[in-house]
Amino acid sequence: MAQDLTLDLEELRHLHSIAKRPRTLSLLSSEISNLEKISLEAHAPPAPQIPTPISTGAKVAPSPALTYSTLASFSWDQDGDKVKIYVSMEGIDENKIESEFKSISFDVKFHDVQGKNYRCAISKLHKEIVPEKCKVLVKPKRAIITLVKASKGNWLDLHFKDDKLKPNLDKEKDPMAGIMDMMKNMYEEGDDEMKKTIAKAWTDARSGKTADPLGGYR
Numbered sequence: 001m002a003q004d005l006t007l008d009l010e011e012l013r014h015l016h017s018i019a020k021r022p023r024t025l026s027l028l029s030s031e032i033s034n035l036e037k038i039s040l041e042a043h044a045p046p047a048p049q050i051p052t053p054i055s056t057g058a059k060v061a062p063s064p065a066l067t068y069s070t071l072a073s074f075s076w077d078q079d080g081d082k083v084k085i086y087v088s089m090e091g092i093d094e095n096k097i098e099s100e101f102k103s104i105s106f107d108v109k110f111h112d113v114q115g116k117n118y119r120c121a122i123s124k125l126h127k128e129i130v131p132e133k134c135k136v137l138v139k140p141k142r143a144i145i146t147l148v149k150a151s152k153g154n155w156l157d158l159h160f161k162d163d164k165l166k167p168n169l170d171k172e173k174d175p176m177a178g179i180m181d182m183m184k185n186m187y188e189e190g191d192d193e194m195k196k197t198i199a200k201a202w203t204d205a206r207s208g209k210t211a212d213p214l215g216g217y218r
Contacts, residue, residue, distance in 0.1 A: 008035055068109060068119035080152045083129075085145040087120055089113060094138040101131035101147075104160075108136055108145055120145065124160040127151065 012035065016028040076085045089110065096111040106129070107121040128150035137144045149155075 006039070011162075017165065039196040048132065066111075066117055068117045071118050071120040075118060078155055081149055083155060083158070085120070085147070085158075087145065088141065088144045089118065089143065090141050092138050092143050094136075097136055097138070097143075099134075099136050099145075101129065101134040103128050103131060105178060106147065107146065108143075110143070122158055126155045126157050126160050127153070170202070 012028055012032045014027065016032065019028060071087055071089075074085055075089050076083060078084070087110075091114045092110055093112065096113075098109040098111065100107045104125050105121070105123050106125070107119070110118040110120075125147070130148045130150050133148035135146050137146065158181050
C-alpha cells in the first residue's frame with residue numbers, strides 16, 4: 001500500500017506540473033495534500049498501547065469508629081498545688097494514651113488495654129488548672145493523672161458545683177435574707193412533697209402554731 005501511495009503522489013505531482021487551468025490545479029493540489037497526509041500516517045510508528053487497568057474487586061473497609069468505656073470509678077487526693085487522680089488498671093501502654101487538658105476540663109483516653117478502650121474525663125472541674133503542666137504517669141497497675149491548680153487552695157470536689165443552697169451571709173446583709181433565699185431555692189427546685197412541707201412550715205410559723213425556729217436570729 002505504501003508503494004502505491006508513492007506512485008500515486010508522483011503521478012499527481014507530474015500532472016500538477018503540466019496543468020494549466022486554475023480549477024484543475026486546485027483539485028490536484030488538494031488530492032496531493034490528502035495523499036501526503038495518508039502517506040505520513042502509514043509510515044508513522046504505531047502508538048504504544050496503554051494497558052487497561054484490571055479491577056481486582058477488592059474493597060477497603062472503612063476503619064470502625066473507636067468506642068470507649070467510661071471510667072466512672074477512681075480515687076483522688078490533693079495538696080495545695082496539685083490534684084492527683086488514680087485510675088486502677090493493668091496493661092496500660094503509655095504510648096497508647098491520648099490526653100487533652102484544658103483550663104477547666106480534661107479528657108484522657110487509654111487505648112487497647114487488654115483489647116478495650118477506656119476514657120476518664122471531667123467536662124467541668126471544680127476550679128481552673130494549668131493545662132501545659134498537667135500529665136499522665138503510668139505505673140504497673142494504675143495510671144496517675146496529675147492536674148496542676150491554677151491557684152492554690154483546697155478543692156471541695158473534682159466537679160464544679162453551683163451551690164445555690166448556700167445562704168449568702170454577707171455582713172452588710174440581713175442574715176435572714178440569705179436563709180430565706182435558701183428556702184426559696186429549695187421550694188422552687190423541690191418536688192410536690194417538698195413544696196407542701198415548706199409551705200406548711202411557713203404557714204405554721206406565721207400563725208404561731210409552732211415556735212419560730214429563726215427567732216434566735218432576730
